[in-house]
Amino acid sequence: MSERKDIEKELIKTKGRIKTHAKTHLTVLILVIVCEIIGIHKYQVGPGSVVLLPMLWAVIFGVLITPDALGKVITPLKSVVSMEECKLASPMLVIALAPLAVKYGSLTGPAIPMVIKAGPAFILQEFGNLGTIFLALPVALLLGLKREAIGATVSICREPTLGIISERYGIDSPEGRGVLGTYLCGTIFGTVFFGLLGGLAVGTGLHPLALAMACGMGSASMMTAASGSLATAVPAMKDQILAYAATSNLLTGVTGMYMVLLIGLPLVNKLYTILQPKIQGEEK
């Protein structure tokens, strides 16, 4: 840990490193400008929509211009974005995440009175979010993933999880790649998936109100898609479904980060050490 921190300090230091800094931040600025100009693209698919956000272009173009990608083909690119710039990007990510943490915190503060008022069912179903670990971790290991599985399955990987995993392990670590993978999948086709699931889940025989609570998983757009199609499937309970889903979603917004930090991460690590040798054999 402490060794890692010193590296961070060395990297973000501006003294004697102005050139690397200038190249890195200007590259990011150009990426941001280009991606924001491209803007948001939405395609209606069934009850949800595939959403392509500027952040998706940013990560794709960001990867593309690195030395091992396009840098191999277009060599002059290497003089702008070299390994040095890529290395600086890692601690910069942790710094750039802090404003997101603040913004996220400001969305949860106003929701606190509602959390206090919410009944036991609302509170307890929050623990159901740990279902990601039990369902997805074993399969991730079967598919041959190693520590990537930790980041990918610890939660539904919205912004708070992305922040916590990137800071603890680094985004360039296996865990970081995992969390980024699930995060991006959720951003791109999460609403399509939950839009379909919200309606289909009625077939499981679970009560619509229980399903309504499940629709709140910490992302407003996914919740809207899921509860919208659930309400369409059970029109008689529409108002109650939408209210339950919105409440549960706010609740997950507040509890999600603490759930990951205090329970999810220790749990997924523990389960990994138990399951990994059983599923993948002893080789590390």
Add this chain to the structure above:
Amino acid sequence: MKYDVEKNIERLKMLIIVAIITLIGQKIGYGISPIQAIPGMILVIVLALIGFGLKEIIPLRIPAFAYAALITLILTMPYVPTSTFILKYLKQVSFLGVTTPILAYAGLSIGLHVAKMAKISWKIVVIACLVFLGTFFGSAIIAEIVLKIQGII
């Protein structure tokens, strides 16, 4: 642990750079005037620095991300005197606008491991779907049980 002043000055510089990039990005993407967003961005920087500071002072393995989010949560709860003031200015900072530079840095950073990224490719889509199912049915099953015990359904 000790508060490393030098390191946090470097962090402040970096936060200012990120803030400038974000101000430009959210002007283009979401039409937010950079001048109007400056007070909000200053608040963001201050709260972020408090987050980093707490991480260094408190000897727990809790990321600065969590501290910054928690402090802001406390300061923006209704009835806390700072809440209206902070919320008013933070409104000028776009959630999506903040994410774009983050993912740009992330892209550059994981670019060092392109080959390893390619290895998980399609598998991550399968896993993400199971993650979605896991969180949904995990919550639904617990809710079903508790609501039944309470006699609500």
